[in-house]
Amino acid sequence: MKRLKATYGCPVELALEFVGGKWKTVILARLKQAPQRYGDLRARIDGISDKVLTERLKDLERLDLIEKRSDGTALVYHLTGRGESLRPVLEALYRWGNVLVEDLPVTIRP
Amino acid sequence: MKRLKATYGCPVELALEFVGGKWKTVILARLKQAPQRYGDLRARIDGISDKVLTERLKDLERLDLIEKRSDGTALVYHLTGRGESLRPVLEALYRWGNVLVEDLPVTIRP
Numbered sequence: 001m002k003r004l005k006a007t008y009g010c011p012v013e014l015a016l017e018f019v020g021g022k023w024k025t026v027i028l029a030r031l032k033q034a035p036q037r038y039g040d041l042r043a044r045i046d047g048i049s050d051k052v053l054t055e056r057l058k059d060l061e062r063l064d065l066i067e068k069r070s071d072g073t074a075l076v077y078h079l080t081g082r083g084e085s086l087r088p089v090l091e092a093l094y095r096w097g098n099v100l101v102e103d104l105p106v107t108i109r110p
Numbered sequence: 111m112k113r114l115k116a117t118y119g120c121p122v123e124l125a126l127e128f129v130g131g132k133w134k135t136v137i138l139a140r141l142k143q144a145p146q147r148y149g150d151l152r153a154r155i156d157g158i159s160d161k162v163l164t165e166r167l168k169d170l171e172r173l174d175l176i177e178k179r180s181d182g183t184a185l186v187y188h189l190t191g192r193g194e195s196l197r198p199v200l201e202a203l204y205r206w207g208n209v210l211v212e213d214l215p216v217t218i219r220p
Contacts, residue, residue: 007219009156011207012139012200013132014218018210019203022123022130029122046119085209089202090122093129096199097121100128103192108124109117 018063019086023048023056025093028083031066032090035078128173129196133158133166135203138193141176142200145188 008014019025026045030036036044042053057077060066065083068075079086101108118124129135136155140146146154152163167187170176175193178185189196211218 004214004216006215007156007217008207008211009154009218010136010139010204010220011211011218012203013136013207014211014214014216015203015207016132016135020130020132020135022126025126025130026120026123029120044119046117082210082213086206089199089206092199092202093122093125094120096196097118097123097125099195100192101118101121101124104114104124105116106114106124107117108119108121110120 015089018065019089021056023052024060024065025090027053027056027060028065028079028086029090029094031077031079031083032087035069035076037074037076041077125199128175129199131166133162134170134175135200137163137166137170138175138189138196139200139204141187141189141193142197145179145186147184147186151187 004017019028023045027041030041030044038053038057042048042050045053057066060083061068064080065086066077067080068077070076097108114127129138133155137151140151140154148163148167152158152160155163167176171178174190175196176187177190179188180186207218
């Protein structure tokens with residue numbers, strides 16, 4: 001994962017260092033719905049490989065956006081406080097995607 | 111630019127096909143402030159090369175998020191209606207980046 005620069009031109013550019021790239025944001029959007037185990041995420045995110053999912057989860061932990069907790073039988077991924085603070089961004093992306101789909105020959109199948 | 115899939119697991123994943131990747135969103139955030147010429151964008155976006163800026167502008171035009179109009183002397187990039195509809199996402203990212211910077215050894219210098 002790239003080191004942060006000392007200076008950024010705008011807050012959006014800084015924010016995207018954390019949530020830029022498709023899979024990190026898709027994982028965060030899933031965890032926004034509910035804490036989930038690795039296997040749940042793997043089953044629910046279409047097209048992601050074990051390698052990429054494992055790497056992105058490590059990135060997100062390092063960025064203090066998610067954390068692992070044991071539920072007694074397995075490790076479960078949760079949004080951290082910083083992850084929770086992303087909720088408005090994730091919800092805005094969700095709403096935009098929902099409107100966008102009406103213009104496109106595409107379906108959304110959760 | 112990749113073709114769209116027929117099906118997506120969630121609206122966020124679809125949205126990120128359009129605005130995923132750092133530079134496209136940084137360009138949109140700049141154009142959210144005001145319509146700008148190529149040269150303005152090039153001067154104001156730190157660290158982007160001519161090649162990448164030219165490619166991302168073409169991507170954004172193809173996605174119907176921006177358009178070029180002549181102001182009589184030069185071509186000026188504007189957000190389209192679809193681009194304008196992204197404003198809530200860009201504003202949410204802006205607000206999040208502004209809070210995030212307080213936690214980090216980083217400065218924002220527009």
